Amino acid sequence: xxxxxxxxxxxxxxxxxxxxxxxxxxxxxxxxxxxxxxxxxxxxxxxxxxxxxxxxxxxxxxxxxxxxxxxxxxxxxxxxxxxxxxxxxxxxxxxxxxxxxxxxxxxxxxxxxxxxxxxxxxx
Amino acid sequence: xxxxxxxxxxxxxxxxxxxxxxxxxxxxxxxxxxxxxxxxxxxxxxxxxxxxxxxxxxxxxxxxxxxxxxxxxxxxxxxxxxxxxxxxxxxxxxxxxxxxxxxxxxxxxxxxxxxxxxxxxxxxxxxxxxxxxxxxxxxxxxxxxxxxxxxxxxxxxxxxxxxxxxxxxxxxxxxxxxxxxxxxxxxxxxxxxxxxxxxxxxxxxxxxxxxxxxxxxxxxxxxxxxxxxxxxxxxxxx
Numbered sequence: 295x296x297x298x299x300x301x302x303x304x305x306x307x308x309x310x311x312x313x314x315x316x317x318x319x320x321x322x323x324x325x326x327x328x329x330x331x332x333x334x335x336x337x338x339x340x341x342x343x344x345x346x347x348x349x350x351x352x353x354x355x356x357x358x359x360x361x362x363x364x365x366x367x368x369x370x371x372x373x374x375x376x377x378x379x380x381x382x383x384x385x386x387x388x389x390x391x392x393x394x395x396x397x398x399x400x401x402x403x404x405x406x407x408x409x410x411x412x413x414x415x416x417x
Numbered sequence: 418x419x420x421x422x423x424x425x426x427x428x429x430x431x432x433x434x435x436x437x438x439x440x441x442x443x444x445x446x447x448x449x450x451x452x453x454x455x456x457x458x459x460x461x462x463x464x465x466x467x468x469x470x471x472x473x474x475x476x477x478x479x480x481x482x483x484x485x486x487x488x489x490x491x492x493x494x495x496x497x498x499x500x501x502x503x504x505x506x507x508x509x510x511x512x513x514x515x516x517x518x519x520x521x522x523x524x525x526x527x528x529x530x531x532x533x534x535x536x537x538x539x540x541x542x543x544x545x546x547x548x549x550x551x552x553x554x555x556x557x558x559x560x561x562x563x564x565x566x567x568x569x570x571x572x573x574x575x576x577x578x579x580x581x582x583x584x585x586x587x588x589x590x591x592x593x594x595x596x597x598x599x600x601x602x603x604x605x606x607x608x609x610x611x612x613x614x615x616x617x618x619x620x621x622x623x624x625x626x627x628x629x630x631x632x633x634x635x636x637x638x639x640x641x642x643x644x645x646x647x648x649x650x651x652x653x654x655x
């Protein structure tokens with residue numbers, strides 16, 4: 295039962311991440327390649343979340359889905375890890391985009407200012 | 418007889434940070450050689466937030482100076498210089514170090530080679546013939562080239578060389594993310610991703626006491642490796 299709670303709690307986070315990536319792609323903020331990578335990443339998180347427990351039972355020789363209940367702490371901890379992973383990943387992408395913007399801005403500003411200086415020297 | 422080649426417009430980009438001692442000689446050396454070769458050219462010094470008189474010396478020698486408001490690192494300064502070359506319609510761009518370790522003769526040799534072989538990114542390798550280089554530098558550069566090969570699958574002997582020749586196609590397409598010395602390896606990786614033609618040719622490195630004291634040491638290499646691994650891993654999640 296608690297395993298089901300864990301999955302139900304985390305699926306919205308994964309769906310939110312997927313929705314967010316797709317929106318960014320539609321807004322042309324990310325490339326198709328980045329969309330594919332991010333999509334694969336979150337689908338992997340989903341697979342690990344759904345399959346880890348049955349897989350553990352299978353590997354340890356017990357019948358599938360027949361295992362001891364998860365503690366409340368296990369549920370909270372796993373949900374927190376997935377939430378933090380989502381936040382870190384989106385923040386990292388935001389930082390990289392900002393860095394790129396600043397770099398491009400600095401570059402363009404330097405070129406334009408130098409051209410302006412050059413023109414005023416000529417005049 | 419000197420062959421006229423005025424139809425090719427060449428931009429020589431020199432990223433410089435506190436190089437007032439050598440920048441003047443580098444520019445005059447280039448001018449002397451380029452006069453003989455009769456190329457149309459422009460020397461662009463990207464003054465990367467220098468605290469000394471790099472800007473004034475370069476300007477006095479007739480170079481175009483682009484001032485960076487902030488010090489961004491070699492990668493950032495090179496990107497600005499190449500962006501200027503791209504925006505101003507140059508056919509070929511060359512980057513070289515401001516400490517005087519590259520000879521104008523090797524620059525010209527590279528341009529001829531790039532034009533004749535239609536290479537998009539031609540790297541001047543100091544390690545094909547490493548005469549004049551200290552053993553420590555040879556080992557450090559070989560190590561970085563090996564790491565570039567492992568991380569990005571690019572097989573060049575001198576991945577950190579500052580002497581590079583870019584075709585028009587490379588100027589239009591090539592972009593990189595890092596702004597420190599690690600950009601040398603990243604640039605090769607991006608070129609490979611863009612399916613640009615990469616090649617290398619042997620050059621001679623001229624080391625003086627000054628350039629030895631200014632150049633990268635092997636501790637910088639540790640930072641470069643860290644940054645390259647980080648970049649490679651980050652890209653796996655993008």
